[in-house]
Amino acid sequence: MTVPARSGSLGLGYGSKLSGDAVFSRITRFFALVVIVGLGAMALEMAAASAPTLRAFGFDFVLGRVWDPLHRVFGALPFIYGTLVSSLLALVIAVPVSFGVAIYLSELAASWQRDLLGFLVELLAAVPSVVYGLWGVFALAPWLRTSVEPALAKSFGFLPLFQGTTHGFGMLAGGVVLSIMILPTISSVSREVLRSVPSSLREGALALGATRSEMVRLAVLPYARSGLLGAVLLGLGRALGETMAITMVIGNRPDISASLFAPSYTMASVIANEFTEATGELHLAALAEIGLLLFVLTIALNIAARLLVGRVGRVALGGRL
């Protein structure tokens, strides 16, 4: 390979096997391959690491309610329950607000508001997870304990959701923190989806005498529906995998309780808490299997979300998420 790079410029490459172009394209191709190999290796390594529990417990792992590392009994149901319920709670809170933000920013706001508010909403995504956790521990949880939870118990205490002692730390705190963290994801993807709706639809609706909100409801939203669902799924995927903030506020107790005030535990939290202190090979494998479940779940959600968003048209998500 003693060829001067110039040789490629004439497209002749006198007597050489590899021109500069060929070398360069091989290098870039190699790193493109790294992306695929990285993802594949992730799946394989985690499957291999969780092999012992896959063999020992099989499907019971997912249904077992007892998690007792001392007696080597591993059932992941409480964690799966905690992850799903906290994520759904986060969606219940975040989706209406995010859609409101997206509609306001893409359809209603003046352009200077659009830039400023859009920037601020995206800053929400920039705050590190552990800082939300810190805020959750010292600001949110005390507020929930002294103000919000007693009020909920007073007004809606007849529902099992709002019964029991109020700790501040628990499912409700976890759901609220998660909702704050997924809000920027859902709103910025929704905003991109709304922006890709052809403006002829809007103009048509307005020309027929629709008000702004009727235009949004009758012309924009129906067209964007699948993309908006995709945005929600992307938010859900983020909520399922979120670790630090929720670990700090959810209470970390592997119980299945109907009350939102009760402490709970999520899949990501148990990995974060127990992994470095895992006792024995089986415990490690059990945690790795939880990681594998999380990995598979979030990947499936992501693929579904991207297919749905892609149906609306070319929406640029790549660099952002």
Add this chain to the structure above:
Amino acid sequence: MKDRFFVRLFVDRALRAACLLATVLALVPLASVLWFVIVRGAHGLSLTFFTGLPKPVGEPGGGMAHAIVGSLEIVGLACAMGIPAGVLAGIHLSDSEDTRFARFVRFSADVMAGVPSIAVGLFVYVLVVRRMQSFSALAGAMALAVLMLPTITRATEELLRLVPESLREAALGLGVPKWRATVRVMLRTAAPGIATGIMLAVARAMGESAPLLFTSFNNRGFASSPAEPTASLPVNIYTYAVSPYADWHEQAWAAALVLVTLVLCLNIAARWLVRGRLP
């Protein structure tokens, strides 16, 4: 007829107000978080915070110099691994026509971007830490690089695609080799945008704690080499926040202030680079 008109007008106003309210509501947590971080963080901030090492457990005082240095070291190493790989992979995606390989790479990058960071930490633990028999800054950096890779790849690709093809043709017409046209003309034109993508990815990586818990772990002092367990700001914020000591809580807030300042500066600088140039 007229009544109906006013009803519609009223509904329109109400729905618009609801959307505005949602936007304001979304910003309340941001304001609250920043308020708490600034007020409580400023209280714990001092010169020793930046220069000192932690005192023995239970003794007040001390600082987080080791965590600041450790964080910068881990993120720096992650950049060294993640940025070149991401940019080169992105170049491949924008250069190659829509081959099956390119589509698959694009798909993998998108999927990878959605993998939870804790799962990436697990992966690197199994791949690196278990084999090296030690937590290390290198393993932490690798986890962060994996998190940065898809973002940088896709950002590079999207931004290279925005550069007019005529620029490349002009360069090729002057007899420049194709790869030099890519690097010197296309990449340079897209550079501010790509830098923005990279800075956003770095800012995100800097705040990550979950993947560092069992890759770079923690350290009560400076690590003497990248092959040793290394302290980082996010992991220290976590351990200090869940500890029972009031003094540690104060230091956690101070560390959060430092971290948030770093991350927000990166974010604002990233956007400033492309002000008015991107849609």
